[in-house]
Amino acid sequence: MLRGIAASKGIGIGRAVIIEQQKITYETGPVKDVEQEKARLHRAINDFVSDTEDLAKELEQALHAKDTAIIRGHITMLSDPFMIEEMDELITGGQPAEAAVESVLDMFKGLFQSSEDELTRQRATDVEDIKRNLLEILLGIEQIDLKHLPENTILVISDLTPSMTAEMDHDNVIGIVTESGGMTSHSAILARALEIPAVLSVPDALSKLKGGQEIIVDGVNGAVIADPDPETAAEYQSRRDDAIREKELLRVFQGKATVTGDGTPRQVFCNIGTPKDAESAVEHDCEGIGLFRTELLFMDRDSRPDEETQYEAYRQVCETLQGKPVIIRTLDVGGDKDIPYIHVGEEENPFLGYRAVRYCLRNQDAYKMQLRALIRAGADTNEHLRIMIPMVTTATEIQTVRALAEEICCETDLMMPMIGTMIETPAASIMADVLAKYCDFFSIGTNDLTQYIMAADRGNSSVAYLYKAYDPAVLRALRGIITAGVNAGIPVGMCGEAASDPLLIPLLIGFGLEEFSVSPASVLKTRREISRWTMAEAKKIADHALTLETADEVETYLTEIGKR
Amino acid sequence: MVSKKATIINKEGFHMRAADDFVNEMAKFKSSITISSTDKTANGKSIMRLMAAAYKRGTEVEIKCEGEDEEAQLAKACEMIASGFGET
Numbered sequence: 285m286l287r288g289i290a291a292s293k294g295i296g297i298g299r300a301v302i303i304e305q306q307k308i309t310y311e312t313g314p315v316k317d318v319e320q321e322k323a324r325l326h327r328a329i330n331d332f333v334s335d336t337e338d339l340a341k342e343l344e345q346a347l348h349a350k351d352t353a354i355i356r357g358h359i360t361m362l363s364d365p366f367m368i369e370e371m372d373e374l375i376t377g378g379q380p381a382e383a384a385v386e387s388v389l390d391m392f393k394g395l396f397q398s399s400e401d402e403l404t405r406q407r408a409t410d411v412e413d414i415k416r417n418l419l420e421i422l423l424g425i426e427q428i429d430l431k432h433l434p435e436n437t438i439l440v441i442s443d444l445t446p447s448m449t450a451e452m453d454h455d456n457v458i459g460i461v462t463e464s465g466g467m468t469s470h471s472a473i474l475a476r477a478l479e480i481p482a483v484l485s486v487p488d489a490l491s492k493l494k495g496g497q498e499i500i501v502d503g504v505n506g507a508v509i510a511d512p513d514p515e516t517a518a519e520y521q522s523r524r525d526d527a528i529r530e531k532e533l534l535r536v537f538q539g540k541a542t543v544t545g546d547g548t549p550r551q552v553f554c555n556i557g558t559p560k561d562a563e564s565a566v567e568h569d570c571e572g573i574g575l576f577r578t579e580l581l582f583m584d585r586d587s588r589p590d591e592e593t594q595y596e597a598y599r600q601v602c603e604t605l606q607g608k609p610v611i612i613r614t615l616d617v618g619g620d621k622d623i624p625y626i627h628v629g630e631e632e633n634p635f636l637g638y639r640a641v642r643y644c645l646r647n648q649d650a651y652k653m654q655l656r657a658l659i660r661a662g663a664d665t666n667e668h669l670r671i672m673i674p675m676v677t678t679a680t681e682i683q684t685v686r687a688l689a690e691e692i693c694c695e696t697d698l699m700m701p702m703i704g705t706m707i708e709t710p711a712a713s714i715m716a717d718v719l720a721k722y723c724d725f726f727s728i729g730t731n732d733l734t735q736y737i738m739a740a741d742r743g744n745s746s747v748a749y750l751y752k753a754y755d756p757a758v759l760r761a762l763r764g765i766i767t768a769g770v771n772a773g774i775p776v777g778m779c780g781e782a783a784s785d786p787l788l789i790p791l792l793i794g795f796g797l798e799e800f801s802v803s804p805a806s807v808l809k810t811r812r813e814i815s816r817w818t819m820a821e822a823k824k825i826a827d828h829a830l831t832l833e834t835a836d837e838v839e840t841y842l843t844e845i846g847k848r
Numbered sequence: 849m850v851s852k853k854a855t856i857i858n859k860e861g862f863h864m865r866a867a868d869d870f871v872n873e874m875a876k877f878k879s880s881i882t883i884s885s886t887d888k889t890a891n892g893k894s895i896m897r898l899m900a901a902a903y904k905r906g907t908e909v910e911i912k913c914e915g916e917d918e919e920a921q922l923a924k925a926c927e928m929i930a931s932g933f934g935e936t
Binding site: 353357360361364365366367392395396399400401403404407 | 860861863864865868871891893894895896897899900902904
């Protein structure tokens with residue numbers, strides 16, 4: 285088994301086609317007719333431009349314009365008039381076009397390779413790709429025909445350039461193995477866009493694999509298996525079939541609104557930690573952000589991020605999700621996280637200690653800075669911004685935060701966003717009906733809520749068995765919270781792990797939960813699960829589950845139901 | 849010759865797409881233009897030179913224009929950089 289970088293996920297099972305690239309050689313002697321040589325260069329450049337235009341058009345049919353931008357970029361680069369001038373000058377000095385091309389492009393390749401900026405270093409591959417293509421055109425070398433490959437081809441090649449990836453027969457190439465390249469190389473990006481499993485940077489792949497050999501490309505684990513034994517082959521085949529089936533099932537839900545079995549609208553949001561995650565959330569087809577954890581902004585730093593830094597992060601997420609709800613949770617840290625500039629002091633029980641909103645309300649200048657950055661971001665880019673307060677235990681806390689927000693809105697003359705709270709403490713759960721009067725929304729944090737209610741640390745192996753969202757104690761709390769929210773006419777969401785648990789979904793629907801906030805990868809699955817149940821069915825399931833007395837009974841019952 | 853300082857504000861700086869748009873606009877002017885930082889200078893009409901310079905977000909650059917339409921070119925260049933090449 286060979287190992288490499290798992291650059292594009294999926295499993296490809298097929299036969300190897302080894303592509304050796306022909307070495308390029310040319311005459312270096314002095315050129316007699318300089319003008320003719322320049323004309324030859326310019327003709328080759330024009331051919332390159334028109335070939336690449338055609339390629340880009342074909343590719344655009346299969347992919348997003350965004351992915352073909354790479355190929356179009358090649359056109360712009362080679363059309364740089366100053367670069368062409370440099371090549372012309374070398375020709376004037378007597379060099380043949382090939383030497384001029386190689387000299388100038390190698391120079392740029394070197395410049396890009398030595399840049400501090402990673403994106404620029406990646407461009408070196410583009411320059412090499414352009415150089416090779418141009419030289420092949422000048423020398424009239426047959427370019428490798430990747431368009432006509434047999435079915436189930438596993439392409440084995442030293443480096444897959446963007447133009448090759450664009451050109452190749454996408455239907456028949458079902459796996460790619462290369463000797464170089466990384467996760468962020470163009471070939472990786474295009475392989476992912478085309479959904480062809482790829483393992484890159486496999487040392488000596490060309491000499492270790494043979495044409496016609498049966499090959500399994502495991503793009504998930506970065507493995508390449510040649511001549512697999514029947515068991516391994518069968519195992520991979522079955523994994524591949526499962527993955528394909530799952531993808532087809534889910535595709536149905538892409539781009540669709542979330543609804544229950546009887547068409548009642550619900551929402552599937554995402555939990556994120558960074559602005560970059562927001563892009564992933566959108567790609568995975570979420571209907572909003574149910575939780576943006578702001579802690580990461582504050583961690584791994586010596587000092588608090590200033591208002592502009594915070595504003596920028598919040599604005600980015602708000603903009604990425606423009607027109608959709610974005611729930612941003614204010615700073616939720618305590619003694620368990622080592623943040624040097626946040627002085628919590630030694631605590632025996634950090635989880636019952638000075639953290640989250642308790643800390644923030646005692647450090648109001650800093651808290652107002654965060655609130656102001658949030659309010660400005662919402663006012664500038666997204667009217668559906670909601671500010672969420674972590675670890676609330678009393679109505680007073682909510683009233684105080686609201687007052688601070690109002691102060692800021694007065695000072696800045698900006699719109700007041702929705703303000704709501706995490707329900708994750710027993711006190712909040714018990715008093716949900718009262719808290720609902722001061723909140724514009726709830727989001728249930730089942731992870732912490734379950735820990736506090738069951739008085740068990742999920743990380744403590746001796747008591748972890750008690751930490752179960754299926755426990756009737758937790759379920760009663762959830763029903764109470766959701767009912768309180770529904771009665772007060774405010775949206776109720778959930779951002780803990782329970783929201784994506786297929787067993788709990790009918791129950792949660794039955795309780796009246798509207799917003800399910802899950803990891804990006806779980807969006808479509810969650811949407812599918814929600815679609816399985818009508819409101820009436822879900823209510824029946826919830827009512828029955830709440831007559832049960834133990835977590836095991838609940839889990840057994842829900843598992844049975846789930847099999848329907 | 850006219851010049852002005854500006855700061856790169858968009859996320860990826862003078863990356864391929866931004867540089868492409870920029871040089872296409874600058875090509876419409878007759879004057880020459882350079883973009884310099886403290887340690888490098890790049891021809892503002894050459895996409896390859898701009899990409900090689902790789903000016904990143906936060907870099908302060910000096911834009912120099914020279915020629916018959918230098919004022920208009922400088923204004924356009926500054927506008928594009930200030931707007932983050934239309935990305936913000």
